[in-house]
Amino acid sequence: MRSKLAGSNDGDCQMVDILAAVLTDGLPAVEAACAQAVCEGVHSSDVILNILARRRDPGPVAPIFTPDALKLRHAPVADCARYDLLKGRSEERPSSTGYGRA
Secondary structure (H helix, E strand, O other): OHHHHHHOHHHHHHHHHHHHHHHHHHHHHHHHHHHHHHHHOOHHHHHHHHHHHHHOOOOOOOHHHOHHOOOOOOOOOHHHHHHHHHHHHHHOOOOOOOOOEO
């Protein structure tokens, strides 16, 4: 990976980013991520860090079951006409500052 990154302007910085990942993910994981990146024909610290992040992603969280006492009894209804009605009432009232509408 070092030889592939040597040709780019920020190759040293990218290599430092990859080596820093060894502290958090371990050497075997970083080596495997580098090998995967080389197999896919890319050589970038962003790609390697992305591979590492996807491997440590714990996956979806288990669902939380809602007790019956907390479940909705009446589903909310979207009613834009009600909003317009409330909006019309606020336009009729003078504002508390006395400057235009509320």
